[in-house]
Amino acid sequence: MTLSPWRPARRAERMNPSVIREILKVTERPGILSMAGGLPSPLSFPVEAMREASERVLRDHPQAALQYAASEGYAPLREWVAEHLRGQGIEAGPDQVLITTGSQQGLDLIAKVLVDAGVPVAVETPTYLGALQAFSPCEPAFVSVAGDADGPRAEALEALRHDAPGCRFFYVLPNFQNPTGRMISEARRAALVAAAQRAGVPLVEDNPYGDLWYDAPPPASLTSRWPEGSLYLGSFSKVLAPGLRLGYLVAPRALYPKLLQAKQAADLHTSGFNQRLVAEVLRDGFLDRHTPTIRARYRLQRDAMQAALQRSLPPGSEWDEPRGGMFFWVRLPEGCDAAELLDTAVTQGIAYVPGAAFYAHAPDRRTLRLSFVTLSAQEIDDGVAVLGRVAREHLDQLGEPTP
Amino acid sequence: MTLSPWRPARRAERMNPSVIREILKVTERPGILSMAGGLPSPLSFPVEAMREASERVLRDHPQAALQYAASEGYAPLREWVAEHLRGQGIEAGPDQVLITTGSQQGLDLIAKVLVDAGVPVAVETPTYLGALQAFSPCEPAFVSVAGDADGPRAEALEALRHDAPGCRFFYVLPNFQNPTGRMISEARRAALVAAAQRAGVPLVEDNPYGDLWYDAPPPASLTSRWPEGSLYLGSFSKVLAPGLRLGYLVAPRALYPKLLQAKQAADLHTSGFNQRLVAEVLRDGFLDRHTPTIRARYRLQRDAMQAALQRSLPPGSEWDEPRGGMFFWVRLPEGCDAAELLDTAVTQGIAYVPGAAFYAHAPDRRTLRLSFVTLSAQEIDDGVAVLGRVAREHLDQLGEPTP
Numbered sequence: 001m002t003l004s005p006w007r008p009a010r011r012a013e014r015m016n017p018s019v020i021r022e023i024l025k026v027t028e029r030p031g032i033l034s035m036a037g038g039l040p041s042p043l044s045f046p047v048e049a050m051r052e053a054s055e056r057v058l059r060d061h062p063q064a065a066l067q068y069a070a071s072e073g074y075a076p077l078r079e080w081v082a083e084h085l086r087g088q089g090i091e092a093g094p095d096q097v098l099i100t101t102g103s104q105q106g107l108d109l110i111a112k113v114l115v116d117a118g119v120p121v122a123v124e125t126p127t128y129l130g131a132l133q134a135f136s137p138c139e140p141a142f143v144s145v146a147g148d149a150d151g152p153r154a155e156a157l158e159a160l161r162h163d164a165p166g167c168r169f170f171y172v173l174p175n176f177q178n179p180t181g182r183m184i185s186e187a188r189r190a191a192l193v194a195a196a197q198r199a200g201v202p203l204v205e206d207n208p209y210g211d212l213w214y215d216a217p218p219p220a221s222l223t224s225r226w227p228e229g230s231l232y233l234g235s236f237s238k239v240l241a242p243g244l245r246l247g248y249l250v251a252p253r254a255l256y257p258k259l260l261q262a263k264q265a266a267d268l269h270t271s272g273f274n275q276r277l278v279a280e281v282l283r284d285g286f287l288d289r290h291t292p293t294i295r296a297r298y299r300l301q302r303d304a305m306q307a308a309l310q311r312s313l314p315p316g317s318e319w320d321e322p323r324g325g326m327f328f329w330v331r332l333p334e335g336c337d338a339a340e341l342l343d344t345a346v347t348q349g350i351a352y353v354p355g356a357a358f359y360a361h362a363p364d365r366r367t368l369r370l371s372f373v374t375l376s377a378q379e380i381d382d383g384v385a386v387l388g389r390v391a392r393e394h395l396d397q398l399g400e401p402t403p
Numbered sequence: 404m405t406l407s408p409w410r411p412a413r414r415a416e417r418m419n420p421s422v423i424r425e426i427l428k429v430t431e432r433p434g435i436l437s438m439a440g441g442l443p444s445p446l447s448f449p450v451e452a453m454r455e456a457s458e459r460v461l462r463d464h465p466q467a468a469l470q471y472a473a474s475e476g477y478a479p480l481r482e483w484v485a486e487h488l489r490g491q492g493i494e495a496g497p498d499q500v501l502i503t504t505g506s507q508q509g510l511d512l513i514a515k516v517l518v519d520a521g522v523p524v525a526v527e528t529p530t531y532l533g534a535l536q537a538f539s540p541c542e543p544a545f546v547s548v549a550g551d552a553d554g555p556r557a558e559a560l561e562a563l564r565h566d567a568p569g570c571r572f573f574y575v576l577p578n579f580q581n582p583t584g585r586m587i588s589e590a591r592r593a594a595l596v597a598a599a600q601r602a603g604v605p606l607v608e609d610n611p612y613g614d615l616w617y618d619a620p621p622p623a624s625l626t627s628r629w630p631e632g633s634l635y636l637g638s639f640s641k642v643l644a645p646g647l648r649l650g651y652l653v654a655p656r657a658l659y660p661k662l663l664q665a666k667q668a669a670d671l672h673t674s675g676f677n678q679r680l681v682a683e684v685l686r687d688g689f690l691d692r693h694t695p696t697i698r699a700r701y702r703l704q705r706d707a708m709q710a711a712l713q714r715s716l717p718p719g720s721e722w723d724e725p726r727g728g729m730f731f732w733v734r735l736p737e738g739c740d741a742a743e744l745l746d747t748a749v750t751q752g753i754a755y756v757p758g759a760a761f762y763a764h765a766p767d768r769r770t771l772r773l774s775f776v777t778l779s780a781q782e783i784d785d786g787v788a789v790l791g792r793v794a795r796e797h798l799d800q801l802g803e804p805t806p
Contacts, residue, residue, distance in 0.1 A: 003657050005605045005632050007571060009541070012516045015664040042466035050469065051461045058454045063445035066453065066644035101504050101648070101670040108669050112540045116412045117520075133668040137515045138412070168410060202408045229408050241469035243675040245504070254406050261418040265536040266511050267504040271674055272646040 011137050033383045035370040036351040038178065040326070042374075044294045045241045046281065053280035061276065069272035071264040073099025073248070077279040081234065081248050084287075088210075089224035090232065092250045098259055101270045103208060103235040103247030105263075107134035110169075110204055110231060112262045113255070115140045120164035122201065123171045124152050126358035126367070128178045131171055131206070142360040145170065149320055151184030154191035161199040169202045169231070175210040175218045176325025179358045179369040183323050186219040193225045208235040208247075211291050213324035214299040228252050236278055238326075239291050244274045297373075298326070304377035305370065305384065312388030314395055328370045329355070332391050335398045338368040341390055350386045414540050436786045438773040439754040441581065443729070445777075447697045448644045449684065456683035464679065472675035474667040476502025476651070480682040484637065484651050487690075491613075492627035493635065495653045501662055504673045506611060506638040506650030508666075510537035513572075513607055513634060515665045516658070518543045523567035525604065526574045527555050529761035529770070531581045534574055534609070545763035548573065552723055554587030557594035564602040572605045572634070578621045579612040579728025582761045582772040586726050589622040596628040611638040611650075614694050616727035617702040631655050639681055641729075642694050647677045700776075701729070707780035708773065708787065715791030717798055731773045732758070735794050738801045741771035744793055753789045 057065050072078065078097040085092055100106045107130070115121060115138035123131065125144035132142070143164045145152045152172060160167045172192075174184040184192070196203055205222045223230035232250040240246075251259050263269070305328055306321045313319075316333030332338060339354035355367025370387075372380055460468050475481065481500040488495055503509045510533070518524060518541035526534065528547035535545070546567045548555045555575060563570045575595075577587040587595070599606055608625045626633035638650040654662050666672075708731055709724045716722075719736030735741060742757035758770025773790075775783055 005600075005603045006517065006655070006658055007569070008658075008661060009515065009517055009519045009571075011519075012661045012665075015516075015661055015668075039471050042470055045466060045469045047461065047465040047469070050465070051458075054457045054461060055454075058450065058457060062450040062453070063448060066448045066450070066646040067445050068442050068640075068645045101674075104668075105670045112412065113415045113418075114409065114412055116414075119412075130668070130671070133664075137665065137668065166410070168412075197408075200408045237471075241676075242471045243467075243469040245670060245672070245674045252409070255409055255411075258411060258415045258418055261536075262415075262540065265418075265507075265533070265540065266669070267508045267648060268533070269648070271504075271648045271677060273644075274674060274677065 011139055014136060014139075031349060032346065032351050033349055033375070033379055033386070034351040035372070035375065035383050036353045037371050037374055038326070039374055040238050040242060041297065044297060046286075046290055049281045049286060050241070050277065053277050056280055057273065057276045065273045065276045067272065069269050069275075071260055071269045073097065073270060074272060074275035074279055077275050080279060080282050081250070085232070085234075085250065089220045090250065091224075091227065096250050096253060096256060098249045098251065098256065098263060099270050099275060100247045100249055100263065101267055102237060102242070102245040103206065103233045103249070104130055104134060105266065106233045106247055106249040107131050107206075109249065109259050109262045109266065111135045111138040111140070113258045114168045120160070120167040121169060121171065122157070122160055122164065122167050123360050124173070124177070125360065126179055126355060127171065127360065128173060128206065129358050132360060135171075140168070143167065144359070144361050149182065151182065151188040152192060154188065154195040157192055157201065158195035158199050160201055167199075167201045169204045170196060171204045171206065172222065173206045174222055175207055176212060176322055176327070178209070178325070179327055179353070179355065180329040181322030181325050181327045182320065182329070183218055189219055189222060189225065193222055197226060197229065203230045204233070205230055206233040208233075208238050209325040211239050211287075212295060212298060212326070214295055214302055215323050218324070223250070231255070239287060239294065240278060240281065244278060246270065246274055246278055300377065301372040301375065301380060304380045305372040308381045308384035312385045314388060314392045317391070326371050326373045328372065330368050330370060331364065332366045332368070333395060334366070336391055336394060337365045339365065341394055344394070345387065345390050348386050348390060350383045352387065414542055417539060417542075434752060435749065435754050436752055436778070436782055436789070437754040438775070438778065438786050439756045440774050440777055441729070442774075442777055443641050443645060444700065447700060449689075449693055452684045452689065453644070453680065456680050459683055460676065460679045468676045468679045470675065472672050472678075474663055474672045476500065476673060477675060477678035477682055480678050483682060483685050484653070488635070488637075488653065492623045493653065494630065499653050499656060499659060501652045501654065501659065501666060502673050502678060503650045503652050503666070504670055505640065505645070505648040506609065506636045506652070507533055507537060508669065509636045509650055509652040510534050510609075512652065512662050512665045512669065514538045514541040514543070516661045517571045523563070523570040524572060524574065525560070525563055525567065525570050526763050527576070527580070528763065529582055529758060530574065530763065531576060531609065532760050535763060538574075543571070546570065547762070547764050552585065554585065554591040555595060557591065557598040560595055560604065561598035561602050563604055570602075570604045572607045573599060574607045574609065575625065576609045577625055578610055579615060579725055579730070581612070581728070582730055582756070582758065583732040584725030584728050584730045585723065585732070586621055592622055592625060592628065596625055600629060600632065606633045607636070608633055609636045611636075611641050612728040614642050615698060615701060615729070617698055617705055618726050621727070626653070634658070642690060642697065643681060643684065647681060649673065649677055649681055703780065704775040704778065704783060707783045708775040711784045711787035715788045717791060717795045720794070729774050729776045731775065733771050733773060734767065735769045735771070736798060737769070739794055739797060740768045742768065744797055747797070748790065748793045751789050751793060753786045755790065
C-alpha cells in the first residue's frame with residue numbers, strides 16, 4: 001500500500017489503532033459476556049425526558065437550535081454548569097465555562113493550548129488511555145507519577161520540579177478513575193495540591209465519574225483548592241447520555257481566550273441543538289432526581305462484582321472495592337499476563353481490557369479492567385467465575401513440571 | 404493579568420481572536436442590517452422533517468442513539484454519503500467516509516495527520532479563514548496560490564514543486580468559494596489537477612456550497628479526477644442545518660486509518676443521535692426535493708444583490724456575479740480600505756466583512772464580503788445603497804483638496 005502523493009506528519013506515525021477498540025470489537029461477537037466496555041448502562045439514559053425536551057426545543061426554538069451558535073456554548077447551559085459546580089465548592093462564573101464536544105475534546109484543546117513538542121506532561125500511572133491519545137498529537141514527553149491506593153504520591157508530584165522542569169500540567173482523575181476505580185483521599189488531595197503549588201505544576205482535573213459515588217460523596221475537588229492553577233473537565237456522558245457528545249471545561253480567566261480560539265478552530269462550536277436539549281432536560285433539578293437512580297443501579301452491580309471476585313479469583317489476586325464509577329481494577333497473581341490470558345478468556349466466552357494499555361510507561365502486565373455497569377448480577381457472577389477459572393488453569397499449568 | 408502557573412504552547416501565542424467573530428458581534432446590535440454573516444437562512448431549515456425524524460429516532464432506537472458509537476460514523480449515513488457522491492462522479496466506498504463534527508473538524512484532522520511545523524501548505528488567495536485557523540495549530544508555512552476569475556492558476560500550483568518543495572497539500576474550495584463566491588471553471592479544473600499531479604501536491608477539496616448552484620450545476624469535482632490524490636470534505640450545514648455540526652471527510656484508503664485515529668483522539672465520535680437524525684431525514688431522496696427550494700430562495704436574493712450593486716456602487720467598483728453559494732466579493736474603487744470604512748458603515752446601520760482577514764499573505768484591502776442569504780430583497784437593496792453611499796462619500800472626501 002502506497003501513501004504517495006501523501007506525506008504523513010511525524011506525529012501520525014506515532015498514532016496507533018487503539019488496543020481497546022480492537023478488544024471492544026471482540027465483545028460485539030454474539031455470546032460474549034463482556035466486562036471490557038467503558039459504556040454506561042443504556043438503562044440509565046433518561047429517554048422520556050430527552051423525548052420531551054427534544055419536542056419542546058424543536059417546537060419553541062427550532063431555528064435558533066439548528067443555526068450556527070456561539071463557540072463558548074449555549075448561555076443557559078454554561079450558567080447551569082457554573083451553578084452545579086458552585087454546589088461542589090468550585091467558584092467559577094459562566095464566563096469561565098466552555099462547552100465541548102464531549103470532555104474528550106477538552107483534552108484536545110488543552111493540549112493545543114499548553115503542549116509543545118518535547119515538553120513534559122505528567123500523568124497518573126495508569127491513566128485514562130483517551131487522554132494519552134488526545135495529548136499525543138502535540139507530542140509531549142509523558143512523565144508518570146507513581147501512586148498507591150490513596151492516589152498519586154505527593155512527593156512524586158513535587159519531584160517533577162527537578163525531574164521534569166517546565167512540566168506543563170499534571171493530568172489527574174480524582175474520582176473513581178478510569179481504569180483503576182481509585183478515589184483520591186481527602187488527605188492526599190490536600191498534599192497533592194500543596195505539592196503542585198510548590199512545584200509550580202498546574203492541574204488538569206478530569207471528573208467524569210464524580211457524581212457516581214455509591215457510599216459517600218467524594219472529597220472536595222482539586223480545582224476548589226487551587227482555582228487559578230486548575231483546569232476542570234466535566235461531562236454529561238455518564239449522568240445523561242454519551243451519544244450527545246456534551247462535556248465542559250472550566251478555565252481560569254487568563255487561559256480561557258486561548259482555549260476558546262482552539263475550540264473555534266476545532267469545530268466552530270458544539271451542536272446547539274444538543275446543548276439546548278440538555279439544558280431543557282436539566283431544568284428544575286432533574287439531575288438531583290435522576291443521578292440517585294443511576295447510583296442505586298450501579299451500586300448493586302458493584303456489590304455483585306465485589307462478591308463474585310471474592311468467590312472466584314485465585315489466591316494472590318488483588319483489587320480494591322471501588323467507591324464509585326464503573327470499574328474494578330484487578331491484579332492477577334504472579335505469573336499471569338492479562339493480555340496473554342485474554343485469548344483463552346474470549347474462547348471461554350468473556351472479555352475484559354488488559355491493563356497494559358493504560359500505562360504511559362512500564363505497564364503492570366498482571367492488571368486488567370472490569371466494567372460492572374452493563375451486566376446483570378447473574379452475568380457478573382458468571383463472567384467473573386470464567387475469569388477465575390481461566391486464571392486458575394493458567395496457574396495450574398505453571399505449577400506443573402514440564403513433562 | 405498573569406498566566407502563572409500556566410505556560411502556553413508556542414502555537415497558542417499565534418492564535419488570535421477571529422476578526423470575523425468581532426464583526427459578527429457588531430451585527431447583533433439592534434437595527435444593524437448585516438451582510439456580514441456566514442450563516443445560512445434559518446428559513447431553509449427543514450424543521451418539520453427534523454421534528455419527525457427526532458421523534459422516530461427517540462421512539463425506535465433511543466438507547467443506541469444515546470450510547471457511545473463508532474468513531475467512523477453511523478453506517479447508514481456513511482452509505483448515504485458514498486451513494487450521494489457516486490451521483491457526483493466520486494467513486495468511494497462507505498469505508499472511505501469519516502463522519503466529522505462539522506466539516507471544520509475535517510480540517511483539524513487533516514492538519515493533525517499531514518502537517519508538521521514549518522512544512523508548506525498551499526492555500527488559495529483569498530481563502531476560507533476557518534481553514535487557516537484549523538491548520539494553524541500544526542504550524543504550517545502557508546503558501547498562497549494566485550488566481551483569477553476562473554480559479555487558482557495552474558502554473559502557480561505547479562511552481563510549488565520548486566518554490567515550496569515538500570508541500571503537504573493544496574487546500575481549495577472549487578464551488579462558490581467562501582469568501583469570493585468564485586467557481587473554478589471546467590478547463591481550469593483539468594489544468595489544476597494535471598499541475599497538482601506533476602508537482603506531486605495532493606488536494607484537499609472542500610465543498611460545502613456545491614449543491615447551492617443557481618444557474619447550472621458546477622463541473623465535476625477535483626476528487627473525481629484524481630481520487631488517490633484527493634481528500635474531499637462535505638457538509639450538511641448548508642443544505643440541512645449547521646446547528647447539528649455534521650460533516651464528512653472522504654479519504655483514500657491508505658490515509659483513512661490515520662484520520663480515524665485522529666478523530667478518535669479529538670472527540671471519540673460525532674453525536675450518534677444527530678447522525679441518526681440526519682440519516683432519517685435524508686431517507687427517500689429528501690435532499691432532491693429540499694435543496695431546490697433553497698436554490699430558488701437564494702437565487703432571488705442573489706439576483707437582488709446583483710441588481711443593487713449595479714445600481715448603488717460607485718464607478719471603479721468590481722465584482723463577479725456568483726453562480727451559487729452565499730457571497731458576493733466586492734472590490735471597492737482605488738483609495739478605499741474596506742476595514743477603515745466599516746466603522747462609518749456600522750454607524751450608518753450596515754455591516755460586512757472586510758476582505759483582509761481571508762488572506763494568508765498580502766491582503767487586498769479594497770475587498771469585502773457580502774452575504775445575501777439572510778436578508779429580504781428590500782433589505783439587500785437598502786443595505787447595498789448604504790454601502791454605496793459610504794464609499795461615495797469617502798471618495799468625495801478624497802477628491803476634495805484639503806482646506
